[in-house]
Amino acid sequence: MRRLPLLICALLFRCGLAAAEPTVELATGEWPPFVSQTLPQDGAFSQMVRQAFQRAGYQIHLNYMSWPQAEAMIRMGKAAAAFPYRPTPEREAEFDFSAPLMRSTSYLFYHKPHMPHPPLQFKSLDELRGYRIAIQLGYWYIPLFQQHKLNTLQTNDEINALRQLQLGHLDLAPMTLERGLFQIHSSMPEHEKEFGYIPTPLDKETPLALMFSRAYPQAARIRDDVTRALEQMEKDGTLKAIYQRNFPGAMPPR
CATH class of the missing domain: 3.40.190.10 (Periplasmic binding protein-like II)
Known part of the structure; x- marks a missing residue:
């Protein structure tokens, strides 16, 4: 007791x-x-x-x-x-x-049917001025893209950015590698093989x-x-x- x-x-x-x-x-x-x-x-x-x-x-x-x-x-x-x-x-x-x-490291994702010959390498972001690039408010890359005078368009979120790539309304969408692959796999698995990313990192390890x-x-x-x-x-x-x-x-x- x-x-x-x-x-x-x-x-x-x-x-x-x-x-x-x-x-x-x-x-x-x-x-x-x-x-x-x-x-x-x-x-x-x-x-x-x-x-x-x-x-x-x-x-x-x-x-x-x-x-x-x-x-x-x-x-x-x-x-x-x-x-x-x-x-x-x-x-x-x-x-x-x-x-x-x-x-993590960020890359630029693209839709293969709309961009069969993507820029596989770039030494400066200045080389990407001819592409339409998705952005979302609050992300780290906005000042960087502004500095290089890139052609950007604000999207609601990254899934919307991927859909804009699929529709051909945009050319590139920046995302961390884990994030981009996850979003493609979970939101549009039937089109997963249609997407790729430029192997040149957008930045160093984030x-x-x-x-x-x-x-x-x-x-x-x-x-x-x-x-x-x-x-x-x-x-x-x-x-x-x-x-x-x-x-x-x-x-x-x-």
Whole structure:
């Protein structure tokens, strides 16, 4: 009988610790296969983020919204961080970034029937001025495309961009490799072989990170706590294991 009170005390103590963990607001958006409400545990990137905050002693609440809204939310201090975001000079002037949780590379996708002879290599984006290129608001490449004076057209999302390629209304659509292949496979599997991507990377490996607010309560403390947790996850192989579990197969040929 003595064990029962001790067991109850232990359970109450553990419940008290769980209740004491503060809940942190985070902002994100639909970006499968990295982040999505339709994927197990909200996708690979969310799994990494959730475990990092848990190790740091925090619970998280995910707020799904558009990427411009997510950026505005952390600017106003209504969320501690948004993810996944690529560090850029413009963003680093306003926000703090974690070390990359994963890296990816962006390519320009095209529709083979409408572009049987794509530019397989390019040394400068200036060489692409003759092509109609899809863009979406809030993406990192917009200032770069503007700098090179490319012919761009805003589309609602990447699936719409792919459909515009299929219809011949646009020529190229920039996406990370995992993202582009996932979107084609999931949204138009019967036409999967009709799409390809230019093998010249649009950029170097893209770091995908947490973008921290400077206005959220206890922002610096949260950032430092999570930074330490991410360092541990990098050292013990947790980040790599989560990535491999979510992306186990080799990528299809180009």
